[in-house]
Amino acid sequence: MFLAFSLIWMCLGGPLAAQAPRTFTLSVDTQQPIATIQPNMYGIFFEDINFGADGGLYAELIKNRSFEFENPLVGWIPFGRVTIETQNPCFEKNPHYVRLQTTPESVRTTGTGLSNEGFRGIGLQEGKVYTLSFYARSNAGKAVVQVQAVDAQNNSRVTVEVPVTSAEWERYTANVTSDVTDAHAQLRLRLLQGEDVCLDHISLFPQDTWKQRPQGMRADLAQTLSDLHPGVFRFPGGCIVEGTTEATRYQWKNTVGPVENRPFNLNRWYYTFDYKFFPDYYQSYGLGFFEYFQLCEDFGADALPVLNCGMMCQYQDGPAVPLDRLQPYVDDALDLIAFANDPADTHWGSVRAQMGHPEPFGLKMIAIGNEQWGPGYPERLAVFVKAIRAKYPDIKIIGSSGPSAAGDKFDYLWPEMKRLEVDLVDEHYYMAPEWFFANAGRYDTYDRKGPKVFAGEFAAHDYPQGKANTFYAALSEAAFMTGLERNADVVHLATYAPLLAHKEAWQWNPDLIWFDNFSVVRTVNYYVQQLYAHYRGTHALATTCDGSDLRGENGLYATSCLDKDNNRLIVKMVNAHPEACNVNLQCLLGKGRKAYVPASEGSLITLQSSDLTAQNTFENPDLLVPVTRPLSVPGGDLTLSLAGYSFTVIVIPLK
Ligand code: AHR
Secondary structure, eight states: OOOEEEEEEEEOOSSOTTSOOEEEEEEEEEEEEEEEOOTTOEEEEOOSOTTSTBTTTBOOOOTTTTSOSSSTTTTEEEESEEEEEOSSOSOSSSOOEEEEEOOHHHHHTTOSEEEEOBTTBEEEOTTOEEEEEEEEEOTTSOEEEEEEEEOTTOOEEEEEEEEEOOSSOEEEEEEEEOSOOEEEEEEEEEEEESSEEEEEEEEEEESSBGGGOTTOBBHHHHHHHHTTOOSEEEESOSHHHHOSSTTTSOOGGGGSSOGGGSOOEEOGGGTSBTTBOOTTOEEOOSSOHHHHHHHHHHHTOEEEEEEOOSBOOGGGTOOBOOGGGOHHHHHHHHHHHHHHHSOTTSHHHHHHHHTTOOSOOOOOEEEEOSSOOSTHHHHHHHHHHHHHHHHOTTSEEEEEOOSSSSSHHHHHHHHHHHHTTOSEEEEEEEEOHHHHHHTTTTTTTSOSSSOEEEEEEEEEOOGGGTTOOOHHHHHHHHHHHHHHHHTTTTEEEEEESOOEEETTSOSSOOOSEEEOSSOEEEOHHHHHHHHHHHTOOSEEEEEEEETOOSBSGGGEEEEEEEETTTTEEEEEEEEOSSSOEEEEEEEEOOTTOOSOOBOSEEEEEEEEOSOTTOOOOSSSTTSSOOEEEEEEOGGGEEEEEEOSSEEEEEEEEBO
16 A cells, blocks of 8 residues: 655756756655664764864853863963962862962052953853852962953953952852953953962853753753754764873763863864864863763753774874773773663762762663774774673664775775674765765665664865855755665764864864854754754655656755654755756555545745855854745645755645
């Protein structure tokens, strides 16, 4: 039993109006799903690159709050007698703190204090409340610290005075309402009274954070991620998982527990590119593994943590750990699963519980390694696979196919991943839009019996446009993704990369979301990802088209799916041709065919531009947004116009 819909495409084949429109017939068999679409198929990949975590999603406004950068005063401008000390520290793992002293000279001249420049400035908004906090002690047991916001013109704005009342370390807090709107403010602290004061973990957060969690995430950025409806959330990287040395690799155990005692680490995007050098880029781990799991829960996304496999970044000639020293790395993987899933009365379960989440997070999968290559990788991965299968047989394991979409490394690793029987293989491709248009059929011939595919990092790089987030790039991604959906039996997960970029502090482009200290720009690529995730069906449907193979011939790409959860049919189409098409959609109800009857009202969502270089900007963030119109399907027949250069989603409720 089936119902076939026919789409008659009448595309104008060229500039001559007299030319007969080409006709394409698209048939959708709603009774014969060709693949089950994973409920978590479309997701997000988060890495602390482009100041995406510190200075980005993590709402802390003070840079180098613990004085732990290799130059402990990076981000700070001291005046008077300011020293960095480590004796009798407040935090064992972040032992440096700052000491301000009053001297006869400082009394007569500058006073003593220091200002923090924030992350390309501190974004303050008039009328909003900010929570200031620091740990302090004074030898005499009494001092007064004056705290001022300073605007970009160096005018002192709101001022508070915080009495320090002990010779022992104590935490002091104050709520401050800003009297200025300035994206590039500073915070100045001055020893107003007393001979000395020691300060550590100087922190400033907006009170209004995501889900109102104190010292939490930036609300607008978290909301932007949530609006993508991610099914899966890969974290924390990327290259930062690998690090360049063993010491600078990402170690999740350093990212849990009280934030004050999470040891700072270099961020490798500090020095990765000579032409983009960022000596003020560190990881505070305020956004750590607990917070990542919590965000997954907030978004309804499955967590996909990536752990170091015992190999540091191969692009940077990083070392590989000898096999006889691999056990701590394997333990990190096993302990992470325990941290996420074990009951609260176990060791790792209790660490999670103490952080406020006694219930397990329900981790289902883990990736071992990022962009590795060569025999050293499967050799090490095999040890992890054996240990994880033995202790946690239900956890899915994701292996890597290397850094590129094809080539020697890729060809070597895929058979190795099959041999090791990993569940999914992570593929990465940063390629030109033409590659994406040409590769919509990439997965049509993939082996159906081996591991599934995780398209873990992909983005179209529009080189002639400086790799900007152009409509052309986004259109090519939309076209390519018709092939992901059509092959949902083998492609289980897909995440664009990278996710976030600070307008004034980025290392890599394009990126899905741009932000500055106040605002957020959703790129047109963002909307492509959002449309796929929001209009994800449950079953991909056999979709055929007379006169076109649906893989780009004549500029036409299409996929259709049934959404059994919401009882609707979804057709996604990309017209990569400059000319508009007249589209005639016919819902054919043949003899004896009954099950799915189109309702009269549907909707049509279009993302379109005749300018392939167009992009959303801070000045014009809504230039390219999906436009939704009602769609009438009288008796199952439909005629519509498909604009030139457009991505269109048709949603037809079924009775
Ligand atoms: O997404 C940016 C980087 O690209 C990732 O860190 C790495 O995995 C890839 O090379």
